[in-house]
Amino acid sequence: MARTITYREAINEAIAQEMARDERVIVMGEDNVGGTGSPGEMDAWGGVLGVTKGLYGRFPDRVMDTPISESAFVGAAIGAATGGLRPVVELMFIDFMGVCFDQIFNQAAKFRYMFGGRAVTPVVIRTMWGAGLRAAAQHSQSLLPVFTHIPGLKVAAPSNPYDAKGLLIQAIRDDDPVIFAEHKMLYDTSGDVPEDSYALPFGEADVRREGDDVTIVAIGRMVGTALEAADELAGSGISAAVVDPRTTSPLDLDTILELVEDSGRLVVVDESNPRCSLASDIGAQVAQEAFGALRAPIQLVTGPHTPVPFADSLEDLFIPDASRVAAAVKTAVDWTK
Amino acid sequence: MTGTLSSPTAQELTPDELLEAYRTMRTIRAFEERVHDEFAGGDIPGFVHLYAGEEASATGVCSHLDDRDAIASTHRGHGHCIAKGVEVKPMMAEIYGKLTGSCHGKGGSMHIADLSKGMLGANGIVGGGPPLICGRALASQKRGDGGVGVAFFGDGASNQGTTLESLNLATIWNLPAIFVAENNGYAEATSSSWSVATDDIADRAAAFGMPGVIVDGFDFFAVHEAAGEAVARARAGGGPTLIEVKFTRYYGHFEGDQQLYRADEVAHARENLDCLKRFRARVTADGQLDAAQLDRIDADVAALIEEAVAEAKAAPKPGADDLLTDVYVSY
Numbered sequence: 019m020a021r022t023i024t025y026r027e028a029i030n031e032a033i034a035q036e037m038a039r040d041e042r043v044i045v046m047g048e049d050n051v052g053g054t055g056s057p058g059e060m061d062a063w064g065g066v067l068g069v070t071k072g073l074y075g076r077f078p079d080r081v082m083d084t085p086i087s088e089s090a091f092v093g094a095a096i097g098a099a100t101g102g103l104r105p106v107v108e109l110m111f112i113d114f115m116g117v118c119f120d121q122i123f124n125q126a127a128k129f130r131y132m133f134g135g136r137a138v139t140p141v142v143i144r145t146m147w148g149a150g151l152r153a154a155a156q157h158s159q160s161l162l163p164v165f166t167h168i169p170g171l172k173v174a175a176p177s178n179p180y181d182a183k184g185l186l187i188q189a190i191r192d193d194d195p196v197i198f199a200e201h202k203m204l205y206d207t208s209g210d211v212p213e214d215s216y217a218l219p220f221g222e223a224d225v226r227r228e229g230d231d232v233t234i235v236a237i238g239r240m241v242g243t244a245l246e247a248a249d250e251l252a253g254s255g256i257s258a259a260v261v262d263p264r265t266t267s268p269l270d271l272d273t274i275l276e277l278v279e280d281s282g283r284l285v286v287v288d289e290s291n292p293r294c295s296l297a298s299d300i301g302a303q304v305a306q307e308a309f310g311a312l313r314a315p316i317q318l319v320t321g322p323h324t325p326v327p328f329a330d331s332l333e334d335l336f337i338p339d340a341s342r343v344a345a346a347v348k349t350a351v352d353w354t355k
Numbered sequence: 356m357t358g359t360l361s362s363p364t365a366q367e368l369t370p371d372e373l374l375e376a377y378r379t380m381r382t383i384r385a386f387e388e389r390v391h392d393e394f395a396g397g398d399i400p401g402f403v404h405l406y407a408g409e410e411a412s413a414t415g416v417c418s419h420l421d422d423r424d425a426i427a428s429t430h431r432g433h434g435h436c437i438a439k440g441v442e443v444k445p446m447m448a449e450i451y452g453k454l455t456g457s458c459h460g461k462g463g464s465m466h467i468a469d470l471s472k473g474m475l476g477a478n479g480i481v482g483g484g485p486p487l488i489c490g491r492a493l494a495s496q497k498r499g500d501g502g503v504g505v506a507f508f509g510d511g512a513s514n515q516g517t518t519l520e521s522l523n524l525a526t527i528w529n530l531p532a533i534f535v536a537e538n539n540g541y542a543e544a545t546s547s548s549w550s551v552a553t554d555d556i557a558d559r560a561a562a563f564g565m566p567g568v569i570v571d572g573f574d575f576f577a578v579h580e581a582a583g584e585a586v587a588r589a590r591a592g593g594g595p596t597l598i599e600v601k602f603t604r605y606y607g608h609f610e611g612d613q614q615l616y617r618a619d620e621v622a623h624a625r626e627n628l629d630c631l632k633r634f635r636a637r638v639t640a641d642g643q644l645d646a647a648q649l650d651r652i653d654a655d656v657a658a659l660i661e662e663a664v665a666e667a668k669a670a671p672k673p674g675a676d677d678l679l680t681d682v683y684v685s686y
């Protein structure tokens with residue numbers, strides 16, 4: 019039975035169901051319980067934005083607070099994964115990857131290949147990404163391109179509650195290290211989510227909207243922005259398809275190529291900085307594989323090549339909005355050789 | 356906690372220095388209380404972490420510093436900024452995200468900085484400051500200007516690898532660095548009595564070959580004295596010191612925190628331990644200052660904060676022309 023719950027609740031439910039199903043699943047992170055050693059209540063926080071709230075009450079031995087020592091505890095989660103546990107470790111804001119990046123990209127990501135296929139490292143690193151919370155340059159980045167770049171890591175970036183639950187369950191069951199990127203501006207959005215447990219396979223894009231004139235690929239929060247733009251464009255007689263890759267590694271290029279073969283136009287929307295971004299990556303792959311089908315230059319809609327600014331007036335300019343997406347679509351549609 | 360007995364330092368401070376210290380602490384308190392109210396009113400965006408209750412630390416340490424010296428701060432940085440001489444009006448404007456702010460609205464509360472004052476910035480990354488301070492201390496050492504670097508960091512940050520690596524580096528390079536561990540009892544909701552493996556953070560100093568001291572963070576004079584020794588040692592080429600300052604914060608981790616993890620320690624601290632109350636009681640009992648002088652400062656500060664808020668609210672926001680600037684010096 020599906021009911022309407024939030025993205026935050028969907029993530030919490032996915033973890034709870036997997037913990038109930040599999041005793042090897044443990045959860046750890048800064049204030050994932052909240053209140054350890056303190057005089058007041060335990061589970062006072064349940065994560066900085068309340069995502070893990072209540073898990074401690076149900077699984078007190080398997081939900082752990084950590085000190086602010088990301089190298090040590092993210093590394094410990096990775097080590098525990100090689101030792102038979104299935105840790106779900108939280109790296110609060112994705113920006114903090116700078117503190118513990120060695121453990122992620124030189125250790126977790128490399129084990130399997132470096133050790134000749136003998137290692138499995140079933141760790142999930144949950145992390146919040148994206149701009150919009152007026153949280154400024156060190157708490158608002160995307161950084162998904164950085165993780166996507168690294169062979170050995172899988173990267174999931176759900177855009178809605180249904181995908182969040184299914185992708186997280188898959189991430190926990192997956193034998194590879196997974197970066198599970200939760201967009202912080204989506205936590206309070208809601209949608210229909212089945213109560214039962216289900217896993218969504220990685221590397222399968224979701225075509226959120228059909229359309230013949232142009233194919234829009236969007237990631238995370240930008241899926242909603244692209245859908246808004248598509249609605250707007252329908253009013254001017256332009257029919258836009260919107261595709262959500264759901265995982266950026268593996269990437270379902272086939273679905274994107276099929277759509278571009280039909281529409282002949284591609285717009286990629288990604289709030290990351292533009293250089294070496296998901297947009298430039300997807301755009302380049304499509305250019306290489308489907309050059310003959312293209313009727314217009316690929317349009318990339320991204321944040322600018324700047325850190326994320328604090329002031330609301332600037333942050334709103336930083337983040338791509340529906341009108342920028344619609345303008346990019348019009349550029350592609352109006353293109354004549 | 357160490358006691359609150361008269362320390363020799365108190366006698367060494369001139370009336371002007373005492374007034375200055377009081378003004379700094381009062382300015383921080385009034386600034387934070389106002390930001391608390393404005394945030395509750397919905398006027399301030401983003402994450403805001405307040406320093407109220409901890410004023411004696413920034414003030415006691417920074418009263419020994421001058422323009423040669425640099426400090427690195429934390430996410431809870433307003434007090435460090437004010438104590439290092441950053442102007443209050445641009446700070447307030449920054450918190451509102453205005454063009455007139457210390458960082459032209461690009462940084463916000465977590466990134467207020469004034470490099471011209473040796474204030475290297477509040478910092479959104481826990482443990483981001485100590486390595487930078489090793490570098491500032493190294494620069495002073497190489498220039499031979501007698502300058503010191505001070506890293507303020509929390510009990511939570513004391514568990515960060517960057518902090519521990521910096522303590523080691525500072526000793527082996529004999530850097531003129533001071534590490535001020537502000538132990539307010541919590542990192543977010545987590546108790547420092549749990550997260551710090553030793554009884555006290557200062558215990559770790561021995562492992563890194565430097566002196567470690569613990570001071571009552573509600574006592575300006577205790578902080579002032581400990582910091583004075585550490586700064587003098589550093590300036591004289593005697594190397595780094597770790598000072599653990601113990602107190603509690605008056606507000607939540609950030610504005611909006613329900614604080615379910617706390618007991619009622621704040622009411623007790625405000626009533627019995629408050630650094631401003633104790634400062635007042637002591638200097639007036641000693642006859643060093645009279646209450647009217649302190650009241651005048653309170654009034655001046657209240658007027659300054661009022662103006663700062665009014666001007667911040669009226670100031671323009673940055674616009675499209677500002678989005679792409681300041682990424683590089685040249686590109």
Ligand SMILES: Cc1ncc(C[n+]2csc(CCOP(=O)(O)OP(=O)(O)O)c2C)c(N)n1
Nearest residue numbers: 114431479480481509510511512541542543
């Ligand atoms: C590297 C990093 N990890 C986690 C955080 C999130 N965070 C911000 S403040 C904070 C607690 C800091 O505690 P403490 O160092 O004791 O300073 P206090 O807030 O008590 O002043 C945490 C975990 C962060 N900003 N940076």
Ligand SMILES: [Mg+2]
Nearest residue numbers: 509510541542
């Ligand atoms: Mg603390």
